[in-house]
Amino acid sequence: MKVNQLKAGAALSYISMGLGYLVSIIYTPIMLRLLGQSEYGLYNLVASVVAYLGVLNFGFGSAYMRYYSRYKVQDDREKIATLNGMFLIIFSVIGLIAVIAGTVLAMNTEVIFGSELTSTELSRAKILMMILVINLAISFPNIVFTSHITANEKFVFQKLVQMIKTVANPFVVLPVLLMGYGSVGMVVMTTILNITIEIINAIYCIKTLK
8 A cells, every 4th residue: 555655754753753852851861961061061062153054055955856846747867867966066065165164163163162161172172063064064965865855755764764863863872971982972973873864865865766
């Protein structure tokens, strides 16, 4: 029996939202206790700065979906292939720009944060910023794959992957925190998880959606 992607996707969205709240309620207090308020605050501070680089996507994901939908209706496979390649290049270049901009920011943490942080915290902030920037940069090319999945209305797959990511996150992060690797270990494991999800999306697009 064919699954109604829209209805199933909507149902899974609510389940995913509920799981997200449940995981946050259980996971966040444990993470805070293991990290400590100071290091958690440092992580949030650095993450908020790196988040500004996210505006570099300029809404290209929506543009991709618009043109993809048009070419799909026309069944123009050649234009779809050109579109995929063009946007993959665009997002890869944006990712590279994000890395360059992030590296400049990381090298100037003293200027950005000034006297608010100690020398130890500034050193850790540089490491956190570089890892988060790499995480962000790698996520840009993945926009093509996630947009492609959305445009093809494969909502069940998309929401299931999102749910797996939500549930898996505490299981990959907590052991690292328990071993004493702190915010750096947490960010590294989160980045590895994100890369894994992005690879799954890419494989699904190439193998299943052709």
